[in-house]
Amino acid sequence: MVFILSRKHWLNMISVAALLTAGCDKHSAEVTSPAVKPVKLFLVQGFGKGLLRHFPSKVSASEEAELAFRIPGLLNNFTANEGDDVLKGQILAHLDDRDARNELRDREANYKLSKNEFDRAQSLLKKSVISQAGYDLSKAKLESAKAVLEIAKNNLEYSTLKAPFNGRIAKTAVSNYQQVQAQQVVLVLQGSDMIDVAIQMPGSILAHVNKSSIDQGYKPTVVFPSASEKSYPLTYKGHSTQVTAGTQSYEVVFSLPVPEDLNVLPGMSATVIIDLSKVIKESQRGNYMLVPLSAIASDDSTNKTVVWRFDEQASSVKPVEVLIGRITESGVQIVSGLNLGDKIVSAGISRLTEGMKVKPLRKERGL
The missing domain is CATH 2.40.30.170 (Efflux pump adaptor protein, beta barrel domain)
Incomplete structure (x- = not known):
């Protein structure tokens, strides 16, 4: 059977074929067009120009302070937790102080007795009833009793651990009801202000x-x-x-x-x-500019040192000869060849060619 197509049908088929051919040509053009290379840029600034x-x-x-008791003892009141905020003078830990209190009472009684004996010796000395040596001995006993009493008072005070400043408990090193030694770290306190x-x-x-x-x-x-x-x-x-x-x-x-x-x-x-x-x-500051070492290249054909400068108008790069100074930890000193505000490629320069189309990888920033 033979089908005869009208002129209208032929025109429709030709139009569809033309559209398909145009689409293929466009795709081929996209494939063969050179890709625009993304590059990382560096903004050139003077050493002292708002750098x-x-x-x-x-x-x-x-x-920060590692807190510890000055005396050994049984820890019987330790409720501090890591992360707690505390105020200066706040009690953080307490030792069982029964022995310290008993010792203090004993020292107070001994001091009171020594004080009475000294007062009597002082009165008798005025009446020449006792010798100067007897008086001096009584006075020495009183001074000794006073010193021992102060030690007992301090030991009772040392059974309480207080915050030396406003802060936060960074670490605890012991547990409640634990026997601790003198100068053993109980907790670490860090300032919170x-x-x-x-x-x-x-x-x-x-x-x-x-x-x-x-x-x-x-x-x-x-x-x-x-x-x-x-x-x-x-x-x-x-x-x-x-x-x-x-x-x-x-x-x-x-x-x-x-x-x-x-x-x-x-x-x-x-x-x-x-x-x-x-x-x-x-x-x-020096009359130079600082650029990253990664931006510096050597042109083997001309034996020159170059950087690749970015042309914003053309969106392309070209090599620029520069004179370098010292190489420091902060970067390479550029003595001449660049101007303030120039943008240069700071990475991947070995793959660049003159006139290559590029686009900034991200916003450039000075060293």
Whole structure:
């Protein structure tokens, strides 16, 4: 059987075929077009032009004390729990004090007897009834009885353990009704009003920091991972003058009040942000820029040192020759070849070619 198609049917079939062919051509074009490479960018800044440095840090308690009794005894009143907040002077633990009280009563009676004997000796000496030696002996007994009485009073007081400052119980080391020895750690108390954050600062930076170079109105800030959108001002507390073992860095400690809107505990991680232009004199900053070592490449064909600069208009990269200075822990010093505000590729530069189309991997940030 032979089917004869009308002119209208032929036109419809040709239209469908054309659409299918166009779709295939478009797909082929998409496959063969070069992919735009994502790259990590670095914003070039001058050493003293609002340069921010981010230092990883650890949180610790500003105050911490291992509390222990001065005398041995049976612990019969210990209800403190880890995490409890306590006030200065609050009783934290108590020893069985029956022996201490009995000893105190005995020492009080002995002191009273010695006092009466001394008073009689003093009266008799005035009447020349006893010798000076007899009087001196009575006086020595009184002084000895007084000293022993003070020891008994102290021992009774030492049977009670009190909080030396406002804080939080970080750790308990004993249980109730346990026999404890003198100076045996009972609990660890950490201050609850202030916390410290410590960073490791390279010696190359710390060498240029002194009291005269610091902007007295400036305060570094700290950011905690659980609330990265908010920063807290810091106060300088102190720094070590000995290098940290295995590094060329020194520990610098800052403090801040415990945030009321965030539960920050010792041992947590944080990031301290410091504007180096606020702590180092302009004359000591050097006429150079700092870039990551990973941004530096060597052109073997020309024996030149280059970085790959990003062209925002063309969304492409090109190699730029630079003159480098010292290589430090903070980065590589660029003496010439770059301008402030330039954006350079800071990772994966071995796969770049001149004019290659790229796109920023994420928002660039200075060293």
